[in-house]
Amino acid sequence: MESGAEILLKSIREICPDISDAEISQYASKLTFLELNKKDFFLQVGKVQKAIGFIANGLVRSSFVDNEGNEITVGFYSEGDYATHYPAFITQQPSKYSIQCLEPTTMVCLSYDDLHWIYQNLPSFEKYGRLVAEEILKRQQARIESFIFQTAEERYLDFIKHHSDLFNRISVSHLCSFLGIERQSLTRIRQKLAHQ
Structure with a gap:
């Protein structure tokens, strides 16, 4: 079985095949x-995230508590994803979200300081960092737009289509919270789809 570092380095190679072995090994040393x-919590609300975490194995959930005391799920991240509240990480501001493990999870971490050392000393990694940041931005934008342009049923169908691997790994209450719907609404949507 591959180690966490091997999984991360393979993922880097897939995104940026031009990065040299020497650069990869310097990166790996950090x-x-x-x-x-x-x-367990990888990050708690109000804390400054000191390291970005690549999930080699496991599943985490990002959430916050609203003004009424409801816990709202904003994302699920599994193998191959980065666990981060990215805007707070890059500015080193307290996070507005918590990141909690839904399963035992192995993270490969890179500290904020080491990330900046890498950008200064291994310029090829700047491209990788930009592509990762773009992917995070695209996902956040897709989530915002799903609430503007999609019905609850469309959000549910979209989740099944793009995250079928997570379906049996998350609770119904976390799924409802993520989709922004009540449990009864999800039951109705499921019943309707079952009869189509």
């Missing part, structure tokens, strides 16, 4: 590893 249990 990585640290974190083993988290189910329910």
Whole structure:
């Protein structure tokens, strides 16, 4: 089985095949590893995220608590994703979100300081960083637009289409929270789709 670092380095190579072996090995020397249990927090609301975490194995959920005390899920991140509240990470501001493990999770971490060292000393990684940041932005924009342009049913169908691998790994309450719908509405949507 591949180690967390091997999974990350393979992913970097797929995105930026031009990065040299020497650069990869310098990058790898900066990585640290974190083993988290189910329910452990990678990041808590109000804290400054000191490292970005690549998920080698496991599943995490990003959430916040609204003014009425409801916990709202804003994202699920699994193998191959980065766990981060990116705008807060790059500005080193306190996070507005918590990131909690839904399963035992292995993270490959790179500290904020080491990331900047890499950008200054290994310029090829700037392209990789830009492409990762663009992917994070596209996902955030898609989520915002799903609430503007899609019905609850369309958001549910979209989730099934793009995240079928997560379907049996997350609870119904977390899914409802992510989709912005009540449990009864989800039941109705599922019943309607079952009869089509």
